[in-house]
Amino acid sequence: MAPQANLVKAGMEGFALLDDYYGRPRRTDKQVHQKKHVEIINSKTAAEIYGGVLVTDYSNGKANRFGKACVLTILIILCFALAYCEAYAKGVVRGVPDTFRGSNLARHDVPAPGEKIFNVLQFGAKPDGRKDNTQAFIQAWRAACDFKGPSRLLIPGGSFLISQVVFGGPCGGTTPKVVQILGTLKGSTDISEYPEAYWIVFESIVGLVVTGSGKGILDGQGDSVWKYNDCSHSSDCQPLPANLRLNKVTNGVIRGLTSLNSKGVHLFITNCEIIRARNLHITAPADSPNTDGIHVSHSNDVRIAKSTIRTGDDCVSIIQGATNIRINKVTCGPGHGISVGSLGKYENEEDVKGITVKNCTLVGTDNGVRIKSYPGSKESSASSMLFQDIIMNNVKNPIIIDQGYCPNSKCSNKPPSRVRLSDIHYINIRGTSSTPNAVELFCSSQYPCQNVELHDIDLKSQQRGPTAASCTNAKVRFGGKMNPPPCK
Template identity: 85%
Template sequence: MAIAGKACTLTILIILCFALAYCEAYAKGVVRGVPDTFRGSNLARHDVPAPGEKVFNVLQFGAKPDGRKDNTQAFIQAWRAACDFKGPSRLLIPGGSFLISQVVFGGPCGGTTPKVVQILGTLKGSTDISEYPEAYWIVFESIVGLVVTGSGKGTLDGQGDSVWKYNDCSHSSDCQPLPANLRLNKVTNGVIRGLTSLNSKGVHVFITNCEIIRARNLHINAPADSPNTDGIHVSHSNDVRIAKSTIRTGDDCISIIQGATNIRINKYENEEDVKGITVKNCTLVGTENGVRIKSYPGSKESSASSMLFQDIIMNNVKNPIIIDQGYCPKSKCSNKSYPCQNVQLYDIDLKSQQRGPTAASCTNAKVRFGGKMNPPPCK
């Protein structure tokens, strides 16, 4: 997986920033007995309609690919027909530019699964922020068996540059988040692949309350100074896998927070622990932070455990590794009651591009080291 950008990081809160390579990130939680219907299958096969599959083209429901007409209702009607169809079905959005405002593709659906949504054109989000009563633009909800594929052609253009000026979350803890480009809520056995997400108003892809989600071949882009435009944000979800994707955005590239699997880390009450995170085979290029784990002091008792970061290459990364239990962006605070324990660092080799010394520092942490260590271990 590839990730690049000025402010990208992977947070637990986990924030990870990668760039220009292959990476696979897992959020595995408690097994809930749901079979993975996509295990071992060729996900690209969904780019071509299967024999007997009925195609519902949004043009047949009055959509116009002119980039000006609001096609929201046409999309909803086409989805409803595809969702309710008793056999295998596909919602097709052909080439062209389609303007839509907030839209909910809701289930449950009938008949054969998965339901396929194929986006071959460019969807443009309305720039009128009043048309988004909730913090999302496109949402798939309460669906068992879903494939959203762009076949390498589809683009979700949030046109976020028109509203980023309204984002005040860096100054106010009570701010209202701007709409996410794509939200999956209560989806089981879902695939999103072959899509480009461009200039989201808020988070690009938000996965929440989901089970068994596969994200592949995604291309996520926004300027380095675009506020709170997390690439992929995961919460309250089990068994999420992200691979072969490129992320260049203004905030966290991948953020894994509460409920993946059980987290209470952060400033909010009644959160759950984070457990079982694996990040492997990644390259990070030109990012402010590399691998980062952060939590807010003063939150309710909780834990972040069983996390593995392995075979990660970093180029031009300002802060390669950060584990911070005292993250407190808006005020001064500290937390010495619960030190970081059983932290293991092996075979670390970090060199400064400016030929200056590199350094490691540890505060309120119990760390074990092994193998090659550059910079020298902190005490």
């Protein structure tokens, strides 16, 4: 799709051409129209039908005026301008090229020739761990974001206290914008300073690199507020702030950072397209509540790789609207494993599709690879999921599908889950299980799981005795070595 600025310019010229051709509208006492059949479609549908192609003739940088045929052209231009703005506002711009494909992401640790550096110290920040540096950070970001050439926001060594901060776009000039964190950022312990459920957010940015160069630390100081988390008792609880949130970011990289003791989720990726999360170290105590490592929703083409995650909840959780998510070489534990779900919790959930988890190691986790959905849910689906080449070390429930997931014990007498699960493949998963049932597939009685494959599974008991597999409402095929034996 054409750049936003070009579409807006085209839209403005379209309105001007309409005024030129028809004249500006005048007040009239009465208008009489012949009845005609008119099919009205919204801008999003128009974009889907015409495939993102602008049909017009621009010569010498100006649109040609070619009579009545121009009217349709102008309307098409306006449709695409509106379609882009609508999609951009919702954070669902899809089909853009991956500008980081095949590139060495570590190169962003060193400023490029001609890159202008905006050091937060130059904007009044103090690395003493006591002064609130929020405004200095915002001012430095604004300068780096608005700069027309290549730019970098630099947070040097030291300890910087900040409260809730939004690094918002869109940014001007050369992309990507680089944010380099070499010091330690400490989150305020005053929970009243977080009106929303995040601490640091990057929003509405095309082209972003956030790098810690192996040194940067985001310390949420969550141990000061975990006592306020009541989500284990209430389904309507308010989540505590995430350490880092990406919202409406396209072509983004997060790498070389340590996220420590987040109040809530460590890294929350939502409404994003083409995100690369690599070389992350995420740490919180095993008993810290709802401190998911990486949480992904409403996003496409997210890759998580070469990271270590130790938390009190899911190491990675993938929920509604997530498509084409790839997790590779992640070490998880302690925590609740790698989860698709929970699904079916909310009205009108978007489908999940294209999940790949490979070359991961799980150690001492409460679950291994898990798919979970609520009973009594609205219809949605999750499909095309691959879990391959995974090592389990003393893991409870190494392979589990739970379509009766009910964390608050308030799901009695609810109908079966209406989340349709299909095309799920477990290949070459081996190690030890701390529970007798190493494979537990509990699917919906209304919509049984379709096309589930288990191939080359070798899960031995951590205790004495054999392991077992249980399959309920699941159409499963088995192949290769199977330990535990296939479900009967």
